[in-house]
Amino acid sequence: MMHDVRARAWTETVAAAVSGILFLVTLVWRDWIELIFGVDPDAGSGALEWGIVVVALCATVGFSLLARSAWRRARGLRTG
Numbered sequence: 001m002m003h004d005v006r007a008r009a010w011t012e013t014v015a016a017a018v019s020g021i022l023f024l025v026t027l028v029w030r031d032w033i034e035l036i037f038g039v040d041p042d043a044g045s046g047a048l049e050w051g052i053v054v055v056a057l058c059a060t061v062g063f064s065l066l067a068r069s070a071w072r073r074a075r076g077l078r079t080g
Contacts, residue, residue, distance in 0.1 A: 005070060005077060009070035009071045009073075009074050013071075015063040019063060020056070020060040022052065022056045023056035026053050027053050030049045033048065033049065
C-alpha cells in the first residue's frame with residue numbers, strides 16, 4: 001500500500017513539473033511551436049500559445065495539489 005501511494009505521489013510530482021515547465025516555456029518563448037514543428041497552426045494570432053499557457057497552468061496547479069495530498073498520505077502511512 002505504501003509503495004502505491006509513493007508511486008502515485010512521484011507520478012503526480014513529475015506531471016506537475018512537466019506541465020510547469022511547459023507553462024513557463026510557452027509564456028516566455030511564444031513561437032516555440034512554429035520553430036520546432038515548422039507549422040503555424042493559429043496563423044500568427046497567438047491563440048494556441050495562450051491556450052497552452054492556460055491549460056498548462058491549470059494542469060500544474062491540479063497536479064501540484066494532487067501530489068501534495070499523496071505525499072501527505074504517504075507520510076501518514078509511514079508514521080501511523
